[in-house]
Amino acid sequence: MAAKKPTPLFPTYIELTEHESADHPQLTKFLEQSPAWVMQHWSWAKDYLLYIGRNKSQHTYTRFRNDIEKFLLWVFLVDKQPVDDLRKADILRYIDFCVAPPVNWISTQLHDRFSIENGYFASNPKWTPFRQTPPKYDKERVLDPKKYKPSLQTLESTFVALNSFFRHLIDEEICFGNPIPLAKRDCKHLIKDSQVKTISRLTEQQWQYLLDTAVELAENDPLLERNLFIVATMKTLFLRLSELSERQDWTPMMSHFWTDEDNNWWFKAYGKGKKIRDITVPSGYLPFLKRYREWRGLSSLPSKGEQTILVEKIRGRGGLTSRQISRLIQQVFDAAFDKMKSEHGLDAAQKLNEATTHYLRHTGASMEIERDRPLKDLSEDLGHSSSATTDTVYVQVERRKRASTGKNRKVE
Structure with a gap:
């Protein structure tokens, strides 16, 4: 029945x-x-x-x-x-x-x-x-319940x-x-996985294609400066989608960028568990911030107490929702996938077709691990409760080392 x-x-x-x-x-x-x-x-x-x-x-x-x-x-x-x-x-x-x-x-x-x-x-x-x-890379697939x-x-x-x-x-x-x-x-349906862990991230080549595509799109259509700023910010500052979007109790503002007494730049993010954290802002990111602010007719860098919404709607009032930001990121993913596919083939570009917004945070964190940044510093920027949580990203680096040492095994 x-x-x-x-x-x-x-x-x-x-x-x-x-x-x-x-x-x-x-x-x-x-x-x-x-x-x-x-x-x-x-x-x-x-x-x-x-x-x-x-x-x-x-x-x-x-x-x-x-x-x-x-x-x-x-x-x-x-x-x-x-x-x-x-x-x-x-x-x-x-x-x-x-x-x-x-x-x-x-x-x-x-x-x-x-x-x-x-x-x-x-x-x-x-x-x-x-x-x-259907999987993100095969949206046309006919589904059978x-x-x-x-x-x-x-x-x-x-x-x-x-x-x-x-x-x-x-x-x-x-x-x-x-x-x-x-x-x-x-539960018989749960399988304990002690096998090789993978992180949902882009390779350095795929990330470069994504960033270059975002720049190219912005140069051809000034309205897409928002897309470029969002993609660069999500990856570089390790943001979750919700941390860049407007919520009932929080709207990201330009004043959330601030400098300390040594002129180091920081970004104040409102993260999971209603916790506010300060994220280090690298010097290499500032040109993207300046470019975005120039497009909006603002001064070069944010000033203390500046009440300007960080990513605002083109039409209407207020900041963008998570869904709206996700659509802007997806525009860049789609364009980068098409470009990389035409130049390097489907296999090289496939990850760009599968990628979601969270790939940007994982990509940024993984690249920081690979350049040997202290785990504790990265953990605080990511908003993890402990370095042990961040260490799950470190597994990928160890996997690469393990793979490289195993490649030369011989059959005979």
């Missing part, structure tokens, strides 16, 4: 903070027509997600919302037993479900959960908890979110045990 068609449970963080039952009539109807404990569970999850959004970030809220929503829909529509009754075996059954969900729980397109209709939030019947997407298979990273993320949720329920004295760690230990 096919599983019942799922319905969205939680809107965006802002909408959830202002949620009234009458605002979401279809969601309210679903909850009221379910057993009483379903509404109770939804309220538990709502309180948890609001806590995540308030104390972490809206990005973290969205990531955890997706996993908690899937889990509760399985609890409500498939398993039909309260969360506080679940044990290790039940969680393992849920993971089995995530590995092979019903086809009517999977879509191949991104659909909003709710839409405004007559002043109310209507549940979108096309929305599904699971989404199958029957062949959906989550990555190990997706399953790991599921365990992280569920573990956090159960810990919250324990803190609130709702549950008296956490089955997630034991279930993760015994």
